[in-house]
Structures are given as C-alpha cells and as structure tokens.
Amino acid sequence: MRLFKRKKLEDSLYKTRKSLLTKIGELVGIKKNIDSGFLGELEEILITSDIGVKATLEIIHDLENRVMEQKTRDSGEIYVLLKEELKRILYYDKSVLKDITPPEVILIAGVNGTGKTTTIAKLAYRFKEEGKKVLISAADTFRAAAQEQLGVWAERLGADIVQSQAGADAASVAYDTVEKAILKGYDCVIIDTAGRLHTKSNLMEELKKVQRVISKKHEGAPHEILLVIDATTGQNGILQAQAFNQALNITGIVLTKLDGTAKGGIVLAIKKELNIPVKYVGIGEKLEDLIEFNPEEFVEDIIGK
C-alpha cells in the first residue's frame, strides 16, 4: 500500500517535476555559474509555480547567501541548495501528538469549488481503512444538492452520516452530529461546511459559530480544522488562508487537484507567511487518492533527483 501510494504521488507530480526539472536543467546547461542572471531566471521559474513574488524573492535571497557561504559558483549545486531551502520551509513537526478524548472532530472549510466534499469522502475512507468508526456531518446546508452529494459518498463508503434540510442552521447540524458521535461511541467525526468566499464576513461568522458550538459540546473539539485549497489557486490562496485562519485557527491545509499540471506552489507561500502546514494532498479522483503530505517527498518530486 505504502509503495503504491508513493508511486501515485510521483505519477501525479510527474508533469510538475518534469517542467521544473527541464527548466532548471536547461538553465544549468546554459549558465555554468551561479550569477545574478542565473538567479533571475530561477526567480521566474519559481514564480510560474505560483510560489508568489514575495516568497520567491526571499527564497532567492536565502539561496544567494548560501552560495556566498559555500563559495561555490557551480550552477548544478542549485538543485541541492534549492531542495534544502524548500524542505526547510515546508517542514513541520509531526511528532506533537495531542491528547484527544474521542471522538476526534475534524472541521473542513474552504472557498467554493476547492473539493471539500470529495476530500471528506477520501478522509472518511482513510479512517475507515484504519479501522475507525466514522460519522460524517453534512453541514453544508447552503449549496443545492450538497446533502445528496455527501449522502451518495457515505452510502458508497458504508459510513454513517447526519443530514438535514437545505437551509437548516449549519451549526445545529454540526452540534447534532457531535452529540450523536459521543452517545454512540464514534471514533471520528468529519464535518462538511458550505464553500464560502473568505471576504463574506457574515458567512465567516457562521463558520465561527459552527466551531463554537462544537467546542461547547465536546471539549477540545474541533481537534483538526483543515482548509481545503485547490492546487490551481494563485496568490489569492494567501488571502484565503489568512482570512480562514483568523476566523478559525486553521491547523492544516489539504492541497487538492495535484494530479493536474498545477504546481500548488501557493502552499509554500502560505507556510512561509502563516506557518500553516500542509497535511494532506489530493492526487486523483479515487477514494485512496488522498495521501499524507510529506515535505521531503514533495520537494524531491518537485525538483527531481
């Protein structure tokens, strides 16, 4: 299973890696020395990966310093240095384990169309595979047929779900779900929320309310608050992360749709700016296509060996 998953990430990132690798490869071929022209070109390559101008400039600046320190002028060295730099940015300490009284509650949020519902199905599948008893909460009471969509997934997965009427209060659905999970001894609750643009203050307030009622019902919950970000997202991703983080204190990011050619570089900018780690990546349409994020692998796959 593990090997299979590893293979998949390489597969889906193949395009990404190839394009970056070829570009950097070409660059190394043309320019043997690391000079300002070389770094300028490198800058462009990073920007086209959606890493953003600010984060790119900082990365380039750090690279420059490293080059000075090492007194190397060999452009081939850039592979090693760049990889180290990106890994350093994406690193986070996974070993900190929270002491959780079951059920563990996971709240999913994000702007419209990032893939929240599909991510929830994949997460539920993952936890079920781990032998956990999972309860899904269809607290997206806004979008037409969101209830039905999650319902279909729950049925396919054989997972339990708490649904409601369209237009119902999202917080009360979430509350009912957590209450049921506590009573019936579920290990894990995953709560779907309606997609919302982070600029709509009333909708962000609604989300805060969902969080509030959950924590009232179950101390310490929600234990994980995941922001789902589409890999094709540009610089607006930072504003999304900022706003959702301000409202909810995001614990991690799920980067979806990484099976395309989009590079998802925005997560580097988000990690640099807000120190929110990526926890999962979506790499395909199948249920098993959600894998735990591994900064080492991610960077190796982006930059190539």
Next chain:
Amino acid sequence: MFEQLTNKLDGIFRKLTSRGKLTPSNIRETLREVRRVLLEADVNYKVAKSFVAKVEEEAVGDEVISSITPGQKVIKVVHDKMVEFLGGTTVEFNLPRSEPTRIMLVGLQGSGKTTLAGKLALFLRERQWAPALVAADIYRPAAGEQLRILGNSVNIPTVVFENKESPLDTCKRAGKIAGSKGWDALIFDTAGRLQIDQKMMDELILLKKKLSPEMILLVVDAMTGQEAVSVAEEFEKRLVVDGFALTKLDGDARGGAALSLRAITGKPIIFAGTGEKLNALELFHPDRMASRILGMGDVVTLVEKAEKVFDEEQARELEKKIRKQQFTLEDFYTQLQQIKKMGPMENLLGMIPGMGKLKTQDINFDERELVKVEAMISSMTMDERRNPGIINGSRRKRIANGSGTSVQDVNRLLKQFKLMKKMMGSMSKLGSKFLGL
C-alpha cells in the same frame, strides 16, 4: 497582501505623477514594478512580460516624455494597454438562433459550471429566450440533482440523465424534446475535468462533434494562478472554445488570469460571475477588469449601479457634500436607504478606488448590521445626526437604549462613520487625480 499591492501601485503611480520629468530609465524602473504587481495579481509571467514590453514601446515615445503631464500619460498607457489586452470593449451577447440553440459549458472541477449554467439560463430568459438546463455530468455525485434544484428555484426546466444514460444521450434526448416543449436554448452542463485527462477530453470532443453547439464556454475561476494559461491552451487546442466565463469575481482575487486567457487564446471573456445568487451574472467589461487588476477600483460599475437608484439632482448634492466633507449622519441615513437597493455592501465597497488602503475589518459591513445602523440613526436627534461630535457618553447610552443596541454598537457606528468620511475625502481627491486619464 491585497492592500499592499494596491498601495504599491498607488505609490508607483504617485511617484510618476509627482516627477516633473520622465526619462526612459525611470519609466523602465516603474514598469519593472508594474510587472511585479501583475505577477502578484496572477497574470501569467509570459503575458506580464509581453504586456510590459508593449507598454514600454509606447511610454518611451517622444509624445509621452514631452507632454506636460508625462506621469499621467504613462498611467494612461498602462491602463489603456490593459483594456486592450482584455479585449477592448464588452462583447455583445449575440447568440445565433437555432432549433434549439445549444451552449456547452466546460472547465475544470470546481470552476463553477453548474452555478453558471443556472445563471446563464436566467440571463437568457431575461432576453426573451426559453432556455432549458441539461445535466451532462454523470460523474460527480448529485450533480444532476444540484442542477435540478437550481432550475426549480427559478422555474427553468431541467433535463437530467437517467439510469445508465451517457452524457451524449442525455443531451440528444433534450434536443429531441426541445421543440415540443417550446425550448429554444439548451445549456449543457458538462462534468469538470483536468485538461490533461485524455479520456475525459475525448468525451467533450465527441459531445462537440455530435451536438455541434453554437457556443462553447470555458468556465474559469477568477482565483486561478499561473495554471490559467495551460488550461486555456489545452481546452482551446482540443475543443476550440468561443469564449470564457470568469467566475467568483465577488471575492478579492485580482483576476490576473483574465489577462492570460485573452492574451493566450485571443478569445473573448464574455461573462463575469459576481455572486452566489443566480442573478449575479454580468457581461464582462474589459475596462472595469483592467481597473481591478491594476487596483484602481471599479468606479464605472459603482456609478452605473448608483444611477439606477439615485436621481441626478440628489447625486450632485451628495457629491458636493462629499467634496466639502459636509456629509452628515443624516445624509448617511438617506443614502443607506438607497444604497440598500444597490446590492451587497461588501461588493460596493470593493469598487471604490483606494479602498484597499483601509483594512477590511475596520469597515466591516455585515448586511444585518445595516438594520442596526438604521435603528441607531433613527434614535438620534437632528442635531446629533448633523454633528456627531456632540454625542457624549450619556447620549450614546440613550441612543443605544432607543435602538435596542449596545453602547459598543453606537461607538462602532461613530467610528465607522468617521472612517467613512475620511475615505470619501480621499476618494474625491483620487477621483480628481484620475480625471486626467
């Protein structure tokens, strides 16, 4: 970051306008900054490069340098080029009549196709068409149901795939019954797909071949980054699209993707999705989008919306007051009634130039807050409305009691009003600055 960017451009432009004399080298330096701003707005880097090159060509010309206000000339060149890159003028929506006319919506997952389908149906009906929606997404669970619910909510008929029916068969079936049902336009809502997914792209090619739609619209999320180029390129190569619909423009994305789409394919952006409600669809306006990407605000839309609800005499009066900073809470109250007719406050605020400078949380307008604000102002005396400065502690308490709010609410209102007045002051200054355009 949004604020920073707007400030940055403001800063660049101010520097340019304040410089007496321009040289090719300081224009170039400025354009480097412009390029950076474009990249931060998600304009593709190749597009940004060629855009800046085009601007430089014109800006370094004698005409600009020898003009009396060279700085403003450069700004004008940047703005005009941007409008030109975005297509120049609004594309008139002329859909050929057929029996029935077929529109196919395509795009990545989550770009907003289904919502756009509903909006488009409503848009067509307003223009005397009799549209029907066709759900051809058999993959995403409940996608058909979603379209049906959307259709029902505005009384537009939907055709949803039945058991084991292929997308093509569903679309064909809709075509067959259209005549007898009196439908003259069909909107095909296809499944979201990655542009590199060969099998799924083949499905679209087949749909196109068999249905020969009059219009293929590629639906693109305004928040898309550098990837917009490869999405547009691939869909254009495989399908040959007729144009784009840019969605989720009610957020704060700069929408640089728009520039990339047009520059790469030469195809027009036809529609702009501006909200969750089904009536939130507008024709795309290159000039407004240019202002948005450049952080100049969308004054045109704001004025247009205002024209619908304000009469001219009132508007002139108001403008005078704003200019002279004599705008009072009483005026504010009257305006509130009219502004409410213009649509969601947060959308309006985003259109005001220079708004980026204020932190959004300082002037947070929740629609429900407006009701409170109205109540609070109603509880004030005329003197208080005209001269909020006299509202002391005990008056605040009285107002709070009278309006069923708290003293904190009253405090917040007064603070926001002060901010708003300040903002309006800078807006009128900015307005006169840009009159030179």
